[in-house]
Amino acid sequence: MITVMVCGATGKMGREVVKAVHNDPELTFIGGIDPKQAGDDAGKDAGIEELGLPLYKDISSALADKKPDVVVDFTNPAIIFENAKTVLNAGVHLVIGTTGLTADQRDELAAIGKDHKANCLVAPNFSLGAVMMMKTAANLAPYFPNVEIIELHHNHKYDAPSGTAVLTAKLINEAKQAAGAKGAEDLTKESLPGARGAKVDEVTIHSVRLPGYVAHQEVLFGGYDETLTIRHDSLSRLSFMPGVVLACKKIGEKPGLTYGLEHYL
Numbered sequence: 001m002i003t004v005m006v007c008g009a010t011g012k013m014g015r016e017v018v019k020a021v022h023n024d025p026e027l028t029f030i031g032g033i034d035p036k037q038a039g040d041d042a043g044k045d046a047g048i049e050e051l052g053l054p055l056y057k058d059i060s061s062a063l064a065d066k067k068p069d070v071v072v073d074f075t076n077p078a079i080i081f082e083n084a085k086t087v088l089n090a091g092v093h094l095v096i097g098t099t100g101l102t103a104d105q106r107d108e109l110a111a112i113g114k115d116h117k118a119n120c121l122v123a124p125n126f127s128l129g130a131v132m133m134m135k136t137a138a139n140l141a142p143y144f145p146n147v148e149i150i151e152l153h154h155n156h157k158y159d160a161p162s163g164t165a166v167l168t169a170k171l172i173n174e175a176k177q178a179a180g181a182k183g184a185e186d187l188t189k190e191s192l193p194g195a196r197g198a199k200v201d202e203v204t205i206h207s208v209r210l211p212g213y214v215a216h217q218e219v220l221f222g223g224y225d226e227t228l229t230i231r232h233d234s235l236s237r238l239s240f241m242p243g244v245v246l247a248c249k250k251i252g253e254k255p256g257l258t259y260g261l262e263h264y265l
């Protein structure tokens with residue numbers, strides 16, 4: 001049995017993760033962390049039955065009380081780096097769904113994890129379809145080197161661009177470079193700053209934020225008198241749960257820091 005704590009346990013993602021972990025026969029949910037709801041019953045706040053497990057006010061007090069096999073973090077970009085250092089320094093495996101970590105921060109976490117024999121997965125997107133969309137985009141990039149990303153999310157999202165778009169851009173850029181592929185030049189000059197979106201790894205990303213959306217992304221390729229568009233839609237946060245559960249089960253056998261769920265599939 002793999003014991004799991006959930007950081008951000010009463011958030012939109014955290015509540016679903018508590019339920020998914022609690023319902024999986026190979027995983028045991030042993031506690032949640034959420035500062036404003038500290039002291040509440042973790043099961044009740046997740047919308048399931050009372051579990052007799054209180055929510056802790058922060059990750060340090062949780063780990064001082066119990067040492068789980070795995071912590072899953074869905075909090076926010078402002079605090080993920082500090083949370084992650086605390087968990088890995090305690091020698092606990094860490095599944096990070098929270099977006100916003102930089103490459104330098106991932107390197108620092110990898111070093112801490114190595115010192116404390118704690119594995120870490122940083123996965124900007126746990127949905128299988130989104131992982132396939134990213135892999136497909138990378139496969140197409142050498143053939144259609146002109147490409148832009150449009151990501152569309154709910155208006156309560158903390159960050160822009162999305163972590164998924166950032167990883168997609170990285171994978172596309174790596175695939176283009178490996179193939180020596182160069183796109184046609186973009187002759188447009190912005191007459192209003194921001195009109196052409198933001199560049200990440202040489203790929204343009206446009207971020208849409210509207211109520212009604214959950215998490216969606218289009219990758220648009222342009223070629224010689226033709227275009228090719230791939231699109232992924234997460235219709236609810238349940239789409240991320242099989243990936244999170246898989247990560248909790250596999251992280252013990254994946255040493256080091258891994259960036260992207262594709263390496264676990």
Ligand SMILES: NC(=O)C1=CN([C@@H]2O[C@H](COP(=O)(O)OP(=O)(O)OC[C@H]3O[C@@H](n4cnc5c(N)ncnc54)[C@H](OP(=O)(O)O)[C@@H]3O)[C@@H](O)[C@H]2O)C=CC1
Pocket residue numbers: 007008009010011012013014033034035036037057058059074075076077079096097098099100123124125126127158163240
């Ligand atoms: N990898 C993936 O597949 C996915 C990643 N995400 C990412 O997950 C993150 C969370 O998203 P979402 O669930 O929508 O956000 P929410 O705002 O709904 O949830 C975040 C939760 O974290 C809590 N929190 C804040 N500070 C702390 C802390 N120090 N310790 C513990 N908990 C804390 C918040 O509490 P309070 O409200 O009281 O401040 C809140 O309950 C984002 O970065 C998002 O981009 C989202 C979906 C899928």
Ligand SMILES: O=C(O)C1=N[C@H](C(=O)O)C[C@H](O)C1
Pocket residue numbers: 099124125126153157158161162163164165214215216
């Ligand atoms: O904040 C969200 O909602 C999501 N965040 C992740 C991201 O930034 O890519 C994953 C998914 O898109 C939902």
